[in-house]
Amino acid sequence: MPEGISRAALARQLGLSRAAMSSIIADLLEMGLIRESESAPVSRGRSPILLKVNPDFGKVVGIDMGATHVGLILADFSAHILKAEEYPFDVSQGPLKCLREADLRLQAFLADTQVKLTDLLGIGVGVPGPVVAEVGGVVAPPIMPGWDNFHIQSYLEKLWDCPIVLGNDAELGALGEWAYGAGRNERHLLYVKVGYGIGAGLLLDGQIYRGASGCAGEIGHITIEENGPLCTCGNRGCLEALAGGRSIAERGRKAAQADPRSQLSSISAEQITALDVAMFARKGDIIAQEIVAQAGGYLGTALASLINIMNPGLIIIGGSISQMGDLFLEPVRQAAMRRSLPVFSNAVRIIAAYLGQRSAAIGAITQVLAWSAYRSLAQSK
Ligand SMILES: [Zn+2]
Known part of the structure; x- marks a missing residue:
């Protein structure tokens, strides 16, 4: 909702009473997840106050590790893309070499943005294999030799000291295209x-x-x-x-x-x-x-x-x-x-x-934004 949405319209969409909606909105405003802005003036009466996601709540990175390329995107909390790059990559080199390379790429990618790794709310990572949540990695991936049962998520969390949300690249592509694409x-x-x-x-x-x-x-x-x-x-x-x-x-x-x-x-x-x-x-x-x-x-x-x-x-x-x-x-x-x-x-x-080569990286952004919002809500309770 880049242009914002009124309380009444949101209550209608979610099937909630206006009273219930008001209390939820008050919490979200207090936490800084959303903010209010005035809509364009209407001809008669007061213009409704619109609610928007607060882009300044924090920043996230989405990384799409493909078989032969790696894409990186930096976005604000409203999923506005601040920077995007793509590099050649070879996932068949195994986890240690590949994740070291992803680390070098990410450090260089962030270097001229004034955003530090420690500033990020989280990093969404997509990989081209079957991701199993309990492993925090992939199981018997056909095109990722050497990655079977490697704990990608915990390895990256230690390396980058930042929450990692791991996903399969095609699943993230579906999410990215559903949220912002075709x-x-x-x-x-x-x-x-x-x-x-x-x-x-x-x-x-x-x-x-x-x-x-x-x-x-x-x-x-x-x-x-x-x-x-x-x-x-x-x-x-x-x-x-x-x-x-x-x-x-x-x-x-x-x-x-x-x-x-x-x-x-x-x-x-x-x-x-x-x-x-x-x-x-x-x-x-x-x-x-x-x-x-x-x-x-x-x-x-x-x-x-x-x-x-x-x-x-x-x-x-x-x-x-x-x-x-x-x-x-x-x-x-x-x-x-x-x-x-x-x-x-x-x-x-x-x-x-619609998002071309970026579907999965934008899906990784979408997933890590949703995860960050849930985490903030859970911590505020
Ligand atoms: Zn096959």
Whole structure:
């Protein structure tokens, strides 16, 4: 609510009496979590006093550790972004090297902002693996070798002397897009992160759905082809092994060697990444376009099953591969629509992430802001 909301409107939205609302508002004002401001003057009578989140209550950082990049965002308490940066990163180097690198990046990131680590209310951290709250880390993560059962949360809390809120990157992507992106006001949405791997965040009935183990949404490991290529999880024919960035890059390398007519063969095969394949596809290279379209078709096939089961109103495709735009999204839509029942396909839209590469980092900000507000409320009781 950047423009603010009146007490009466808030009471209506929350279904509370004005008396109950007044007492809650008084507490929040006293704690400094929100503040009052006058709205634009109305033609007759007093202009209502509006309530806003107090941006100066404190600052937070969101960190999105992807397989091949790390994004950092500094925000005030109203989620206004003060600074954002992104750097290359290699999560397969294991926790000690990676977290040391994240530490150096964060220190350098904050150096010219006059914000110290000790000033922060908390840091939200997203990682590309199944996060289990009791571990404060990831369990058997397919694309994070060496991280199994490493206590990421407590390690970072000690390192930075600051509260850490850990989450799965795709789940945080769903949260970020729901709060500030393409998914506002949507109660049933899936956010699918297609990067090096593939994962999903599920928001069902207005709530993030985590399941019995706390890490639901690993759609990258749905079997698409029983005897398909080997996946990082050990199984064969998983969606991720057919449509993830790693598989797109591998196909690009093979095509570069096999077909000299393709523009892919203009760069050395071992260096080809998924983004190179995307670039040549956009430039009109038919072989690269086929690779991208085939990956999109596989993703759409997997999404059709999810559409039939979960009946979402919106599917948001994020992550670096989604930046290929309609070259990738159109085959996703076509396969998903063709293979799901009309009653469900008529209800769902499949669109690109509004926050682009920042969905998960903004989700990490959203989560740590909510956590900070709850903690402040709990401490005031
Ligand atoms: Zn797999």
